[in-house]
Amino acid sequence: MGVILIRSKSLRGKVTIDLELVYSFLLFIKNFTTSSKPALFGFLLLSIVLLSACAQKPHKQATDPSEAPKQITLLISADSFENWEATNDVWVSDDGVIVAKKGGDDSILVSKNVYENYRLSLDFWVDKDVNSGVFVHCNNADKITPFDCYEVNIWDDHPNQEFRTGSVVAVFTPPLARVSSVGQWNTMVIEASDNELSVYVNGTLTAEIAGGERRSGFIALQRFNGGEVRFRSLQLKAL
DSSP states (O other), rough: EEEEESSSSSOEEEEEOOHHHHHHHHHTTSSSTTHHHHHHHHHEEEEEEEEEEHHOOOOOOOOOGGGOOOOOOEESSSSSOEEEEEEEETEEEETTTEOOOOOSSOEEEESSEEEEEEEEEEEEEOOOOOOOEEEESSSSSTSSSSSSSSEEEOOTTTSSSGSSTTTBBBBBOOSOOOOBBBTSSEEEEEEEEEEEEEEEEETTEEEEEEEEEEEEEEEEEEEEOOOEEEEEEHHHHHH
């Protein structure tokens, strides 16, 4: 059996034709007159091609799961923080930026959903007075503490400098590198995969946890000590 490739808009891919069948038809048309032979030949050959194309199963290209796009969730919308629950009214939304302005009570902003295996990226701005942080893998949305979550600290002037910005309070201290964050926009990335956690501040690795006890939970943002903190561009990508 031979193979003929047909490349056209109507017939895509590979069409298989039995050459023995074609030869039989050619022998058959030898009995016809010369004048009728070309027309009949064209008709029969076209019929064979069309029948072969119809019999050919369409080829469906397999999708590599590793190439499938990962879901990206925007945790802060342009005009609200509807994915969050606040402990009080300290937090306001201003054109995609969540702000806890200077003064007022301590406050926690907690996600409404539980997350696992993700890459969380966010921008933050703090003044010199605020005690802030990002909590992940929190088991209880009503109990946000360094002992019930992983708290990635944001506090350059922490009284105990082992707990300064970039450390994971009570778990990974001091941070691997000393970074400064006051009075400027900074980028924090937290990668959580199973029981491992990595923290980057402005592209610098500051903490790593391997074989930890926590794998999933709520995410929370902190504002303590009456200072000002701003968060924007919170994006979570599934890993």
